[in-house]
Amino acid sequence: MIEFKNVTKRYGSKTAVEDASFYVKEGEFFVLIGPSGSGKTTTLKMINRLIPLTEGYIYFKDKPVSDYEVHEMRWDIGYVLQQIALFPHMTIKENIAQVPQMKKWKEADIDQRTAELMTMVGLDPDTYKDRKPAELSGGQQQRVGVIRALAADPPVILMDEPFSALDPITRESLQDDLTALQQEIKKTIVFVTHDIKEAMKLGDRICLFNEGRIEQIGTPEEFLTAPKNDFVQEFIGYQREENETIGEFIRADSAEAEEAVYPLVEESTKIEDAFKVFAEHEAVAVRTAKGNKLLSRRDVFKHLSDKRGDSA
Numbered sequence: 001m002i003e004f005k006n007v008t009k010r011y012g013s014k015t016a017v018e019d020a021s022f023y024v025k026e027g028e029f030f031v032l033i034g035p036s037g038s039g040k041t042t043t044l045k046m047i048n049r050l051i052p053l054t055e056g057y058i059y060f061k062d063k064p065v066s067d068y069e070v071h072e073m074r075w076d077i078g079y080v081l082q083q084i085a086l087f088p089h090m091t092i093k094e095n096i097a098q099v100p101q102m103k104k105w106k107e108a109d110i111d112q113r114t115a116e117l118m119t120m121v122g123l124d125p126d127t128y129k130d131r132k133p134a135e136l137s138g139g140q141q142q143r144v145g146v147i148r149a150l151a152a153d154p155p156v157i158l159m160d161e162p163f164s165a166l167d168p169i170t171r172e173s174l175q176d177d178l179t180a181l182q183q184e185i186k187k188t189i190v191f192v193t194h195d196i197k198e199a200m201k202l203g204d205r206i207c208l209f210n211e212g213r214i215e216q217i218g219t220p221e222e223f224l225t226a227p228k229n230d231f232v233q234e235f236i237g238y239q240r241e242e243n244e245t246i247g248e249f250i251r252a253d254s255a256e257a258e259e260a261v262y263p264l265v266e267e268s269t270k271i272e273d274a275f276k277v278f279a280e281h282e283a284v285a286v287r288t289a290k291g292n293k294l295l296s297r298r299d300v301f302k303h304l305s306d307k308r309g310d311s312a
């Protein structure tokens with residue numbers, strides 16, 4: 001869907017992104033992560049041509065991005081920013097309807113789409129559609145920011161730290177909403193964050209930048225089980241112990257699991273082997289002395305990030 005081939009971006013003598021190559025598959029949730037100033041936002045903005053590249057090639061749907069008209073890119077690629085940029089004088093519905101209106105959708109279709117999207121993120125259309133952005137909470141406004149990017153049904157959505165300005169509780173709830181939404185809509189999402197916990201929770205694959213260069217691209221599992229070098233290891237901030245077993249991740253409050261529904265694994269199963277099961281199943285049932293306990297891939301990441309102490 002999106003391909004970078006040896007892409008370099010320089011601002012004068014400053015190299016912001018150096019020789020970046022990666023491929024984002026259709027329907028994939030691809031996370032760009034790295035310390036401040038490592039080139040994440042520059043990379044993201046080169047996709048929709050907000051920033052021109054210096055060297056290399058970027059393809060969108062197998063065509064160089066330079067072959068698209070800028071407005072075509074804006075229509076096909078939704079964009080969500082950290083600073084919610086809703087138009088203050090417009091109602092929520094008018095904000096969401098902008099791109100559909102530019103694309104000359106019928107009014108009835110716009111109404112239906114707006115209501116559908118608002119319902120999808122838990123905003124009752126009748127209550128909220130005619131309100132102005134200032135009459136919504138920060139979290140609600142950010143939900144509108146996300147669905148506005150989805151309004152005209154673009155195949156790709158770019159998100160630049162969309163939740164980082166929110167309090168931790170709202171943030172977690174929006175992350176959960178986005179996970180649920182993504183399961184339903186299956187868009188290609190490129191998501192920038194500097195928070196490894198968020199990356200692990202949301203990403204199908206993670207691309208870690210360091211001073212403009214890519215250090216590692218891989219699934220959250222690969223980052224945990226096979227960090228490529230000391231920088232990656234340190235960035236994850238979690239030192240894996242030898243022979244770690246799945247039993248160590250079971251908490252006292254874990255839900256009961258039926259083995260008829262989930263594959264059953266022993267407590268002594270190695271974490272690497274459990275990840276192979278997670279590749280095909282949402283969760284596993286772990287046999288413990290107190291009965292079978294449910295453990296999902298997300299539970300494991302949550303446990304790991306708690307263990308490393310959440311610095312975000």
Ligand SMILES: Nc1ncnc2c1ncn2[C@@H]1O[C@H](COP(=O)(O)OP(=O)(O)OP(=O)(O)O)[C@@H](O)[C@H]1O
Binds near residue numbers: 016035037
């Ligand atoms: N318009 C610009 N002119 C000159 N240098 C720039 C410009 N924009 C970005 N840079 C530099 O390019 C590098 C990469 O910046 P970028 O914004 O892509 O980083 P980032 O990883 O998104 O950082 P952050 O997490 O702080 O947003 C930084 O060193 C930054 O100072």
